[in-house]
Amino acid sequence: MKLDYLQALKRIDEARGAWVLHGQEPLLEQNLIDAFRASWQKQEIERQRFDITSVSDWKTVFNALNSLSLFSSQLAIEVHGNIKPDANGLKELKSYLQHNEHNLLLVVMPKQDASSLKTAFFQTIDANGVNVALTANYAKDRQQILAVEAQKLGIKLANDAWQWLEQHHEHNLLAAKNSLMRVSDTFADVDIIQIDHLYSCLQDQSRYTTYDLNDAMLQGNLAQSIKIFQYLIASGEPMSLILWSISKDMRLLMALFEQPQNALQLGIWKTKVSLYQQALRRLNPNVFLAWPALLLRIDASIKGLGHENPEHLVQQAIASLCGRSLF
Template identity: 30%
Template sequence: MKLKLDQLPDALRKGIAPVYLVSGDEPLQLGEAVDAIREAARAKGYASRELFYVDSGFEWGQLLEAAESYSLFGDLRILDLRLPGKPDKAGADALVRYAERIPEDAVLIVSLPKLTGDEQKKSRWFQALEPKGVFIQVWPLEGPQLIAWLDRRMGARNMLADRSGLALLAARVEGNLLAAAQEVEKLHILCGSGRIEDEMIRKAVADSARYDVYDLSEAALQGQLVRSNRILAALRAEGIAAAVALWALARDLRVVASVQAAVADGSTPDAAFSRLRIWDSRKAGMVKALQRLDREQVRQSLLACSRSDRIIKGQDTGEAWDALLDVCMTMAGRGPASRRLREDIA
């Protein structure tokens, strides 16, 4: 059974399933989901816990041995399996065997990075385990979802903030829920319960946003100029090489150009994405870029990348990070940025 993360508390109140699969790349939400399952299981009498962390030398027989043995004192058990990625063949075989003979005195919690739709459909271990219990996919939070999450988080501490304050907090901690949770705790310590004014948030919350070059490319593909400029500034401050940022922009632009060429030859975008082996998580931004940009705009964007590359290598005059902003501007259909426009964007 597949559940959304916000459906988990109600499901746990109704009873404990024999298997939980929790998948995702957002560590705070994934960890808290697993914690909630363990706490609910303990409340139902699952008193003992065995932790299995899969590394290169892990013996899958340990899990099967634990499943087939019974506690000396008849305790109900939690089998907590931590996977750093998809299980290998031995792991897949072991999980299929586990699904065939699920112990009556144990609940299995499997946590691992995000599983794509194809991995869910084609992985025999997943197909064996998922019908026996609950599957939860954890997704990163952005925009209104992040603001709603912050509102609930603050509400749990009896704090109330206006939407403008929540938006300010969201902008400060973008991409880092661990930092967001810490900032909410800090606000509670500094300000206590009750109404939290925007100025209180502005003074108390540090700028905890964390970006990488993939965030930059995603923002540029979607034509988000202000966000692109903010990410460029953050990457520069963190000491990221301009060449690395350029690589991410140029890589995704070449993919968009390839998809445009394939569509012009009669293919569909989905077929082109499949042939180019583009992950589902990267498709959304590229689809928006395909909708916004024609082939000439993509060509101009690649020419801007070429100029940026020459500047980074010292073969042309200019400032590297200004040239990267010009790439983002061109991807947004605006052309190279003037000094005044750069100041307006900032």
């Protein structure tokens, strides 16, 4: 079964079997994970987390799914990674789905391409589990998602204010949510938030933004990029938003390298195409091989897993995008 983000939110408490979340919207991913964890805690469901770094890790996951502690009647296994089970793992998955009706396997993956979604793993999930694409491709979808966030904050926006907010953040849902939080704090007594409220609240929120960081990295200006990054950290910009911004550019550059004629179709703004093309000419394609693993390390360090410093790792990623090395 396939669900979108808002449909998935409504079914959290009843979730059993196998669910897969995949996409590149950090707000949607984090909201769903937070909702799942809150539901498990409310229902006193035991939770375990695994990070998949090799196919063999799936054996540990299925062993855990089939064994409960003495103090639990239900188990939720949260799995993060981009490696699918092999043939033996798929047999284990099908067996689990047929015989275990009470536990939940929640798999969190980055955005998947069309060929990946046609693999045996996703076919099994579509037929016997739940497949949730963390996407918001249309303005109507993004507004519905942000309207839920606004409702949580107790604010309402005028219709043209929604349009202004989306244009201001270039479809970045996480940045838009942070702006809703700012305007909620600043205009707590206002019944309907207008464009003027948003503008007065957000125009001076930061001397630099993540968009300035993106431009500096694409231009290969390492010194300016590090300066902007340090400013963003000092001004309280969420590390997850900075990671999203860096990850977006890395993925777009890798995609543009494979499809140099399809810049606009890949989602690159027309005014930015030349910047990405210049960056590609400057970069050695071999650096692309290290980017996925580096992004996973940054994500893990932000979540407090392992002992690496997320700021140091982000600076490595910035340097790599600039075509430089810190070491």
